[in-house]
Amino acid sequence: MTRIVDWIEAKREGKPLTDEAIRAIVSGFTSGGIPDYQMSALLMAVVIRGMTMEETLALTTAMVESGEVLDLSSVPGVKLDKHSTGGVGDKITLALVPILAAAGVPMAKMSGHGLGLTGGTLDKLESIGGFRTELTTSEIVSQVRSVGACICSQSDSLAPADRAIYALRDVTGTVASVPLIASSILSKKIACGADAIVLDVKVGSGAFMKDIDQARELAQTCMFLAEAYGKRMSVFITDMDQPLGRAIGNWIEVGEVVSLLQGKSVDSRLYGLTMTLCQEALGLAGKCDDPAKIVESGAALEKFGEIIEAQGGDSRVTRIRGTGRAGCTVTSTAAGYVQRVDARKIAELAAYLGAGRQHMGDSVDPIASVLLDKVVGDGVAEGETIGVVHSSRFELLTPETEERLRDAFTIGPDKPAETHLILDHFASDRVKTPR
Ligand code: URA
Numbered sequence: 001m002t003r004i005v006d007w008i009e010a011k012r013e014g015k016p017l018t019d020e021a022i023r024a025i026v027s028g029f030t031s032g033g034i035p036d037y038q039m040s041a042l043l044m045a046v047v048i049r050g051m052t053m054e055e056t057l058a059l060t061t062a063m064v065e066s067g068e069v070l071d072l073s074s075v076p077g078v079k080l081d082k083h084s085t086g087g088v089g090d091k092i093t094l095a096l097v098p099i100l101a102a103a104g105v106p107m108a109k110m111s112g113h114g115l116g117l118t119g120g121t122l123d124k125l126e127s128i129g130g131f132r133t134e135l136t137t138s139e140i141v142s143q144v145r146s147v148g149a150c151i152c153s154q155s156d157s158l159a160p161a162d163r164a165i166y167a168l169r170d171v172t173g174t175v176a177s178v179p180l181i182a183s184s185i186l187s188k189k190i191a192c193g194a195d196a197i198v199l200d201v202k203v204g205s206g207a208f209m210k211d212i213d214q215a216r217e218l219a220q221t222c223m224f225l226a227e228a229y230g231k232r233m234s235v236f237i238t239d240m241d242q243p244l245g246r247a248i249g250n251w252i253e254v255g256e257v258v259s260l261l262q263g264k265s266v267d268s269r270l271y272g273l274t275m276t277l278c279q280e281a282l283g284l285a286g287k288c289d290d291p292a293k294i295v296e297s298g299a300a301l302e303k304f305g306e307i308i309e310a311q312g313g314d315s316r317v318t319r320i321r322g323t324g325r326a327g328c329t330v331t332s333t334a335a336g337y338v339q340r341v342d343a344r345k346i347a348e349l350a351a352y353l354g355a356g357r358q359h360m361g362d363s364v365d366p367i368a369s370v371l372l373d374k375v376v377g378d379g380v381a382e383g384e385t386i387g388v389v390h391s392s393r394f395e396l397l398t399p400e401t402e403e404r405l406r407d408a409f410t411i412g413p414d415k416p417a418e419t420h421l422i423l424d425h426f427a428s429d430r431v432k433t434p435r
Contacts, residue, residue, distance in 0.1 A: 004028070004038050011045035019058040026062035030161040036168055043165070043174040051179035053224050059179065060225050063187035066161035070137065070193035075106045075144050078285040081194035082109070082277065083185055085218075086120075088206035088343040088350075089243035091253040092274050093121045093151065095260050098303035099278045101148035102294050105285040108144050110154040110192050114364070115170065117206075117347035117356045122153055127251035127366035131313030147310045148303065158191040167360075176208060182221040189231070196232040196284035198277055203423065204241035206343025212237065212423055219426045227428055234280045237424040238273060242341045242376050245270035247323045249355045249369025249390070255323040261301040264322075267375065269421050276422065323371055327390030328397040334411040335382045338374050345408035346370055349401070353391040365392045370405065377416060 007021050017025075025042065028034035051059065072079045080100060084090050097109050111133075114120035122133045135143065135152040143150040156163070162184050169175045189197050199222055203215040219235040226233035245267045247256040260266045260274065278291035294300050305315035350356065354365030371388040374380050387405050391397060 004034055004042070008038060008042045008045060011042060011049055014049045016052050016055050017058075022055060022058040023062045023065075026059065026066060026161045026165075030066050030164050039165070039168055040172045040174070043169055043172060043177075043180065046180060047174050047177040050177070053221065056179040056183050056221060057225060057228050060183040060187050060190070063159050063161040063165070063183060064190050067159050067191060068157045069191050070108065070140070070155075070158060072106070072108060072141065072144065072193040074141060075108075077104065077106050078195045079193055080105050080107055080196050080198070080281050080285050081189050081192055082107075082198045082200070082281060083189060084200040085181070085185070085202050085207065085209065087202040087240040087244055088117070088347040089245045089248045089253065089270075090200075090202070090240075091121075091124060091245065091247075091257050092200070092270075092277060094124060094254065094257040094304075095274050095300070096278050096281065097149050097151055098261065098307060099274075099291050099294050099300040100281055100285070101307070102299040102303040103282055103287055103289040103291075104148070105282065105287060106144050107149040108140050108192060109149065109151045110158070110188070111151055112153070113360065114356055115360060117344075117351045121151065123364050123366075124250045124253050125151060125311075125313070127254055128308060128313040128317050131308060132311045135311070143310050147306050149307055150311065151307065152311070154188060154192070159187045162187045178214065178217050178221055182218055182225060186222060186225040186229070190229055194231060196281075197226060197234075198281045198284065199233065199235040200273075200277060201235060201237045202240035203237055204239050204343060206243065206347055207240035216424060219424070223426050223428060232284050232428050234284060234427040235425070236277065236280075236422055239419065239421050239423055240343055241419075243343050243346050243372065244273065246372040246375065247369065248346055248350045248372070249353075249367070250364060251366045252323050252369040252371060252390075254317060255320055258301070258304075258318055258320055259322060261295060261304055261318070263296055263298075273421055280427075325371065325388055327369070327371070327388040328402065329385050330387050330389060330402045330405045331383050332374075332380045332386045332409070332411060333382065333406065335380060336411045336413045337415045338376050338378045338380060338386075338409060339412045339416045340410035341372065341374075341376055342408045342410075345404070346372075349389065349404045349408065352404070353389060353396055353401070354393060367392055374409070377418070379415075380411060
């Protein structure tokens with residue numbers, strides 16, 4: 001029998017692995033038969049040598065088959081899913097799920113906790129008093145049937161191989177690989193029972209995809225996998241050089257979403273991308289409702305409240321006003337126009353203040369945050385406020401911390417040219433027979 005060492009050597013030499021080898025590797029690692037050190041070597045060989053589309057599909061299938069597939073057949077309608085590869089201030093899921101549910105598009109949205117720089121969708125929701133993110137499969141199905149949507153953690157029984165492999169990739173420098181990322185994302189989406197998927201691939205300093213070519217390769221690989229499974233998919237590649245919206249933190253991002261759902265004026269890039277992704281998702285679900293009208297009617301805000309209540313949270317959060325301004329105000333030492341707000345530096349600052357975690361299981365500070373008063377293109381006078389930083393650990397609110405916020409800003413004499421938020425878009429034009 002071929003041994004794992006032979007597969008590692010084959011991949012090291014750039015040779016493709018067979019479906020059987022990939023299946024044996026995934027099940028061997030998940031069951032504990034293949035140790036971390038051999039799996040790490042294999043993953044590194046994949047990072048360096050890549051995988052063909054066929055290998056990537058085989059890997060996705062092996063990960064899907066490592067667990068259960070959520071059965072949403074008792075929920076009528078097209079089941080939609082949305083995924084973002086992760087960015088600074090990206091809180092769109094929190095707005096998109098109630099908007100779609102208010103339009104009658106069911107969503108069993110499974111999200112994660114953040115690791116590294118900022119919190120994940122679940123950390124944001126857990127900043128709402130009482131909100132429960134761990135639901136059983138029957139609770140998920142029952143809530144999607146009664147309320148229209150839920151946002152919860154992914155059950156251990158769905159794509160367990162991805163969870164095990166991702167945990168190892170995270171500590172072995174093997175995250176940044178298109179086939180590994182694409183198979184990881186798609187195995188989870190398929191296991192969650194989605195019929196159609198909207199994917200937001202972030203690119204820029206605040207994303208793990210740093211260049212557009214790599215983001216396009218990821219988008220095309222995901223499209224290939226989705227089509228092979230008969231899933232409709234639409235992929236947007238969007239800029240993550242600057243944060244999305246003005247609020248970066250956990251509780252504060254819930255506040256920004258509530259403002260959006262209340263129909264208040266929020267950051268135009270955040271509003272625009274939320275509406276674009278919702279419109280696309282509605283189209284994939286065969287609906288032609290206007291998401292802006294759903295927000296204006298108050299139905300999305302009401303739905304957000306229903307989801308929060310169904311999951312044990314305090315829905316009075318939907319009545320809050322604005323994002324709150326408690327914290328330490330930071331002023332500009334220069335005058336001109338904001339040329340750049342570096343997403344990575346803002347994320348590092350938010351993490352320093354307590355909004356991110358170093359290890360799974362660490363707690364996050366729900367109020368640790370950065371609120372941006374100025375964004376790219378804004379004029380700024382010397383002494384004017386550029387942002388507010390906040391933390392439960394007041395000892396962190398020092399002049400050095402203020403300087404870190406200033407350092408994330410580039411201020412120059414000329415108004416910068418407008419940049420595009422949506423950099424590219426791919427959508428399935430045909431869907432093959434489902435596997
Ligand atoms: N997000 C995922 O779900 N998987 C990856 O591998 C990277 C980002």
